[in-house]
Amino acid sequence: MSLLRPRTTKSLWLIAAAIPSAVMLSIAFYLNSVELDEGRREKMVEQARNVASFMDLRLERLLSLTRFCASDPAIVTRMDPTSFLENCGRYAKILDAWVVVVALGDVHQQLFNTRTDAPTVLPSYPRTSELAQLLALESESRATGEPGIAEVFTGKIYTGGIISTGQWLRLSDGREAMLYVGVSSKAISEQLARLAAGGTTIFGLVDPSGRIVARSKDLDKYMFTPAADWLLAAKSEEGTKLTVPGPPQIGGIWDAGFRPLTVASGWMAIAVQPNGGHALLWDFFSLETLLVLAGAVGSGLIIWLYGFRSRSLQTMLASEHARSLAQQQNQNKSKLLATFAHDARAPLVSMIGSLSVMEENKAEALNYLPAVKSSAQSLLQLVDDILELSFLGSGEFSLQPSPVDLRALVNDLLAGVRLEAEAKNLTLKFECDPALPPTVELDRLRLQQVLRNLLTNAIKYTEKGGVTLQIMSGALRNSSVGVTFSVADTGVGIAEADIGRIFREFGRLDRPIDQRETGVGLGLAICKRILKAMGTELTVDSRVGKGTTFSFRIAAAVPRSVGWEVGAHPLSGLTILYAEDESIIRRLTARQLRDAGATVIEAENGQQALDYLQSHLPDLLLLDVQMPVMDGVETIRRLNAMSSDRRYPVFLLTSYISGPAAAEARSLGADEVFTKPVQIHPLAAAVRARRGDSGTNTPSIGGSSEEESQESLLGDNFGILARSGSSSMLDKNVEEFEAQMRAEFAQLEAKIEAGDFLAVRTIAHRCLGVFLVFGALELAKRMKDMENATDLRQQTVIAGQNPGLALLLERTVQRMRTWQA
Incomplete structure (x- = not known):
């Protein structure tokens, strides 16, 4: 290459830069033709799961x-x-x-x-x-x-x-x-019809003999019709079939999802709908768009490498000192580029090979799509990790704490990795200290990044058993609490001599081929830098063949607020003016706020928000940062010019809490900055902390911690009962339930005083059956304990179970009556 003229070299670099974009664009056009089929499969299997869960x-x-x-x-x-x-x-x-x-x-x-x-x-x-x-x-x-x-x-x-x-x-x-x-x-078919809610999908039930025995539509016509042969062949599996014929008595071409029941062996839940074919689909938020962007990133990276090479050569020619410095930099970069080239080459070779086979044998093209997709994702993850590591070491990185609901944050993270765990039949557990405050102040995005990295690694290197994420809370001191996070797995483990290596950049271990890593070894290096900025470090406890536990402890501030316990409607009584230009985000966030009890006034930009403030006074102004016409920063600047004495707090809601716009908004007087999606309880706690007991424009926030504890009073059985009939029928059932149980409790108290153990056991058993049918969990537990105690004639235990039953019944009935609300 050095023998070529500079113009020829530049042309070759440009050609090389065009290759990733061309390859990714070709893949995107091909994937576009099969994407809809995948969506149909996901829809049908999800509906089959719903039917199976209902029937179970x-x-x-x-x-x-x-x-x-x-x-x-x-x-x-x-x-x-x-x-x-x-x-x-x-x-x-x-x-x-x-x-x-x-x-x-x-x-x-x-x-x-x-x-x-x-x-x-x-x-x-x-x-x-x-x-x-x-x-x-x-x-x-x-x-x-x-x-x-x-x-x-x-x-x-x-x-x-x-x-x-x-x-x-x-x-x-x-x-x-x-x-x-x-x-x-x-009766079962009528319930399936209500579950189908008038849609085009038909729900059904097949018994072990292979007959349709319940159907959400036309049961009388198809009762005891034998199921299709393709369904009978898959009775022990969950899955989908697209464009398949129905039973001879029914006919038609169907899309179908099916799932075996867990309660009844050999029974199968099915969901079918007429096959409508498919059309080309290419939305902006799609895999095709991601592939095109990945190609653009690859091309941009090659152009960057060319520019870097050119600048290095110019620096070397400037002076001897500059040449020496450039040589040292090149040595460091050479290691980076060599590792990048090695790790980028594997997915590129895989994609090129798969595309060649797809081009030569179109009939088997679909079999190679997963390999192409996996290679593209690996290449994109490599680029993202390199850019993230560069940013963390640039000196521009800083933490941006905001109120965070750690329980909600962890549940969202677990939902994101649950499919990966289920694909390997791993259990995924979350253990949370009950003493953990509802809201703490931490950098939410960076904490998510660390925990997601640890969870992904734990699932990757675990083949049997499971992964557990645990949060432990220390004592509250000076408005601060120590929170310990740990991620434990039952995977392959790490030898003590290798623990130091895993935290190095590109630090990968020499493992057997079947245990070899697929990443580039940057994840834990990134976690180490983030936690160092948070004032803590990542510790490792591992045994080879037994598993590994990663832990770290963070000191988190607890927001100061007046009566900060919040219930199901923590924003009740508040009027919130919310400005957001993206209509989908605006609708979803406004719905969350309304569900929490707030009255929400929506605006599309800062100018509309200012127009509303000319004649109205909200309890909270919630602004997006980047909006057309007038963004959030300019809106705060205009508010400051209008008046220096605001009677309401101003919160920002943004995707990038550490961006320059968010920093400028803080300097102008924004009271809090939250990341999307909004977390209701931290938002409510922050509002209460800012308002205190005075200066409110509407009644103060209500709610009680007791309201949250009532969620455990009722189980899934009552939910099914509530949805299976009209509200008037539900009210009647609850009224009969309350009257009968009050009479039973009166008899129970009399028999306990008389020492009649046989009668106590009979009444407790009778009440237990009622509570199990109605899903009254706490009452059922009380009756079960009392029934067990009568078998042993433990009079003290029996007497101890009786106090508080009437109050528990009253709370349970109240929860039943407000269930639909």
Whole structure:
């Protein structure tokens, strides 16, 4: 190359710079044709998961009712048909189900049936004509002692399809019996129809025999229709099928998602919709755009390298001193470029090879797309890490603390890496110290960067077990608290001799081929520099083959506020003027603020905000930094010119808290700067801290920590119950629930005083069943503890469970009545 003339050399560099852009643009055009198919797959599998989750919960409730009724003292310890039919019939009605008890022997004889349309004389027929589905369920329950689920059948009284659970038991008179809890396929189908919410997607349920037994649309027409062959072949897997034929009786071409149930082996939840083909799709926020940008970055990097080379040569020719200095710099840069060239070459070779195969064999092109995408992402990550490391060492880096809700921050981070963990069957846990303050002041973006890096590394080097992120809080002293973060994995571990190497730039370890790293070794070096700026350091505790724990401790300021505990509506009573030019961001943020109780006035730029302030006085002015017409900085400057005595705080909401515009806004008097997306509780705490007890324009912030604790009073069962009927029906059920439980508690108190342990156990068991059906978690726990204590005749423990039951019932009922609010 040195023999070529400068003009020729420059031309070759320009040609080389054009190659990444050309390659990435070609890939983008190809990916554009298949992107929509991927979106359809994601949609169908997500809907199938929703149906499977709904059916798992529904069948689990039937199993819970079966266990409850099969252990009812009214048939197990004594024969009290009236009490049994009253107790179990009431709970079965809530589930749109019915309970049947059948004596076992030579003759199938129904003893009890809670259906309102059951005949006066219950059915009786020889056992030789018993349904095969019920015989199989009886055999299974007799062997395991647990309830099971039968394949769908047509009953003797109810002639439609029946989904039934059952459990073998021995009656108080010594006879063997089967207790069945049944629900009609039609009732399940109606619930699936409500879940579908009138959309084009059809939800369905397939039993172990491969028949459609519930369907959100046209059940009567397709009941017991055999499922398609391609679905039966995949009954043990989750997945999607695009452009597949439906069953012969139904026909059509469908997109389908399917997922097996976890509660019932062999059952399958399905979601299908008519196939509408696909069209070309290329949105701005898409993988194609990312690839084009990656190509542009690659081209720009080559041009930068050419410029760097030219400047180095000019410096070397300037003087001997400059030449010596340039040589030293080149030695350092040579290491960087050599490492970059080595790590950039692998993804480029992979992309070129894959594209060649795709060009020669278009039929198998889709098989090589993941390799192309992975190579492009690796190249982009390499460039990002190099730029980040350069910025951290430039001297321009500084921390920008702001109020942060650490619990919300960590939950967002875990959501971002959960798919990676699930792909490797790893557990992902978050353990948080209850003493951690709701809000602390830290550099949110840099803390996210460190934790994300540690979580990604932990998942990358863990093949079995899981990853745990733990936050521990120290004591509050002088408005500051020490917060310890740790990320622990059960991965390959690090030898003690290698620990120092992993923190070096491009510091990678010599591992076996199957454990070799795919990154460039900059992540932990970046974390080390960030934590050093925060006044702390990253410590490592590792054992080879056992796992590794990375930890660091940060001293964080706790915002000073008046009554800073916030509940479900921490911004209640506030009027917020919010200026943001991006309509999507503006709508989403405004909705979050309104959900938190605030009245929100929206503006598209600073000028509109100033126009509103001419005649109105908000409680908070929330501004984006970069806006057309008038940005956030200029708006604050104009406010200062209008008046030096503002009666409301001014907060900035921006994507880059450390940018020059944000710094200028602080110098002009912005009270707080928050990063997007907004965190409601830190925002509310900051508002309260700025307002204090005076100078408010609307009533002060309400809310109570008790409101948050009430979230644990109710579980998923009540949510399903609340959504499965009208609000009037829900109010009626809650009213009956409260009246019955108050009467039960009165009896319970009397029996405890009398020392009647058998009666206490019976009442506690009866109440436990009600609470499980209604999803009243705290009350159910109390009853379970009391029931266990009666078995051991622990009178002191029993008496200790009774105080506070009435108050707990009152709080639970109040939470039920405000559920939809």
